[in-house]
Amino acid sequence: MKRLVLAVMAFGMMLAGAVHSAEELHNPGGIGGLESLRGASELEATRAADPMKRYPRDQGTIDSDYVYQPPLVPHTIRNYEVSKNANKCLACHSWKNANEMGATKISVTHYQSPREGQVLSDVSPARYFCLQCHVPQADAKPLVENDFQRVDALR
Incomplete structure (x- = not known):
């Protein structure tokens, strides 16, 4: 059976x-009748790549849009290695190199262990991968319309 x-x-x-x-x-x-930000193209269809985003050179410090926003990167990071073996950001932004390079020093909070608040002699492993929070600001149009307004206190 x-x-x-x-x-x-x-x-x-x-x-x-x-x-x-x-x-x-x-x-x-x-x-299936759905349309995404890519348009109504088939998944298997190959389309031309979008143009590379432009990053304005030497735009200085970029103002924050909301409280506790990680500072934005005012330059391109193309070919920057940030891995467990190397961190190109620290070549300019570490406390040791910042003055000589004319760069902004990383915050003292990046030298504290996240749980105990203990001050470390080097960047905390929890804060080592800069690009998790800090991103470059491209000169690009928004993907979707929005009416976001900066926090009044930051204007």
């Missing part, structure tokens, strides 16, 4: 797969 039930189930699955494959031949991939 078990063999008969298993055989019927296997035949049903095989039949469903054949029907599904026939549908794919008529409409491979498909978008």
Whole structure:
């Protein structure tokens, strides 16, 4: 009896797969009537790459838009390595190099252990990967319309 039930189930699955494959031949991939920020293009279709974003040079410090916002990076970070083995940001922004490089020093909070608040002699491992919080500000139009307003106290 078990063999008969298993055989019927296997035949049903095989039949469903054949029907599904026939549908794919008529409409491979498909978008199901949905449209994303990429438009109504098929997932398998190759389209031209978007133009590279432009990062204004030497735009100085960028004002914050909300309280506790991590400072934005006012320069390009193309080819910057930030990995467990190296951190290009620290070449300019560490307390040791900042004055000589004319860069902003990283905050003292980056030298504190997150749990105990203990002051460390080097950047805390929890704060080592700068690009988790700090991002460059590209000169690009928003992907979606918005009416965001800066916090009044920061104007």
